[in-house]
């Protein structure tokens with residue numbers, strides 16, 4: 001029938017997503033319904049030139065694969081760390097996590113190389129768009145998402161729209177400071193929640209304990225050759241290591257207090273945690289809110305994301321929403 | 329001429345403003361152009377009953393005076409500490425600064441007693457409305473105002489509208505925490521900027537130094553009978569008292585870091601400081617922003633308010649804007 005034909009056409013309309021993180025460069029083919037059809041990952045190169053070349057190369061490969069997968073690519077959505085001007089498709093500035101990433105126009109070279117329209121936004125903002133279109137944020141007017149990965153990113157939806165701010169620096173939630181004399185952060189300040197509760201921060205503390213021979217406890221499986229990670233810290237704490245437990249408690253308090261600060265500034269109705277540590281953080285964050293938020297803000301809901309890849313899905317949503325509106 | 333007659337009618341359209349603070353209850357007659365025609369002040373009573381009676385009494389007196397002053401009162405605008413549901417005209421919850429101030433419907437009893445429409449909002453939000461209509465916020469799409477008085481209040485304008493949040497708890501800027509193990513705050517948490525940089529916090533520290541005989545320095549004028557205030561602390565620091573200086577430095581850092589948190593969450597283009605300590609705080613706050621804000625947020629402007637009475641003028645603006653639109 002005609003209606004089935006139309007459904008079929010809609011279903012094969014797809015986006016190419018690019019996610020530029022502190023560790024990896026990933027590309028995905030994402031279909032209209034939010035399914036990731038195919039995914040590609042490489043370490044994110046440390047130089048501008050190599051990074052740009054790899055983006056175009058991975059996208060070209062994916063576009064070739066897309067034909068065989070019956071996916072019609074409508075455009076490219078790029079999610080990246082750093083402050084992004086989405087109107088221009090330019091990364092204005094980034095922290096040390098992605099080097100050589102200041103005043104970088106992503107739209108023009110990618111669009112020229114691939115002959116496709118290109119949208120760009122900050123990774124945390126993309127995650128918020130993904131929650132809005134495919135996740136817990138569907139139909140929620142005011143919510144915030146916080147992503148804990150190598151660093152900490154975030155996005156704010158207010159009146160059903162992303163908050164970008166006057167210089168595209170809104171929702172830099174990893175750099176909310178909760179202790180003005182706290183540990184140094186990659187941004188140059190001190191006491192940011194990223195410096196306490198990110199994967200990077202926990203790994204730093206795990207290494208510190210390991211170097212002092214204070215990490216490993218009885219019953220803990222840890223090979224000599226293994227790199228020390230946040231996972232080892234969590235494991236050690238569960239097995240009774242009080243030093244590891246103290247580090248994690250501080251991380252939870254810092255993240256929780258940072259989130260209370262968000263509640264006292266924009267007062268969303270929902271906080272969505274995502275990233276590998278989100279299920280670990282959920283209960284302690286709720287506990288800090290109960291202890292420290294103003295009475296009127298305590299009714300907030302904290303949930304963990306059910307999306308496998310918020311940044312990739314959000315980057316795709318920019319393409320799918322705009323391209324199908326035929327206005328860009 | 330007819331045009332002069334119309335001008336005359338517009339100019340005499342006025343609002344009654346009520347400001348309920350941690351210390352005083354004030355009422356003012358405010359004309360359309362933002363001039364305060366007459367002002368009344370009393371200590372804010374400590375009980376609900378006495379407070380409500382005094383509000384109605386002071387308003388009735390002001391309405392009587394307004395006739396002789398050729399001011400036609402269009403309605404009553406109430407600015408109060410605490411979380412306010414402006415749609416209902418209800419104070420939902422307040423901190424210890426205003427006791428017996430939970431679930432208080434202000435609109436109905438005041439409107440019934442005075443036979444005038446009544447608008448209510450949080451004091452910091454009123455200050456933001458005042459800056460938007462009469463102050464530095466005129467024509468600015470995204471700005472934030474922070475008022476330092478007994479406590480610290482604030483208001484956020486985003487896309488030219490107040491941000492109230494999902495439970496009317498947005499812009500509780502005094503309770504942004506900048507040190508999760510910091511001093512106790514009136515809200516029950518710790519390390520809020522109000523606990524470091526409010527008039528109350530500085531007075532607490534001044535008293536502490538005074539009790540230890542560490543406040544007074546040579547050349548400082550201070551009578552035995554005088555109550556110790558934030559002013560003495562500032563004075564002592566200027567005359568070389570290093571302990572007083574350290575307290576004030578910490579207050580400046582805390583306030584500055586709190587403001588950087590706001591920049592990293594909503595990223596306004598302008599921060600307006602008001603209240604008695606605003607001129608003292610302006611330069612150090614700018615300094616903390618330069619040191620600690622992300623590069624993209626450093627272009628923010630920090631100014632001090634030129635309005636004599638932001639809360640009273642903002643309360644008036646709710647009346648003047650709504651009543652002259654003839655839609656309420």
Ligand SMILES: [Ca+2]
Pocket residue numbers: 122123124125153154155170171172173
């Ligand atoms: Ca963001």
Ligand SMILES: [Ca+2]
Pocket residue numbers: 450451452453481482483498499500501
């Ligand atoms: Ca407020």
Ligand SMILES: [Zn+2]
Pocket residue numbers: 174175176185186187188189190192194195
């Ligand atoms: Zn930081």
Ligand SMILES: [Zn+2]
Pocket residue numbers: 502503504513514515516517518520522523
């Ligand atoms: Zn507080």
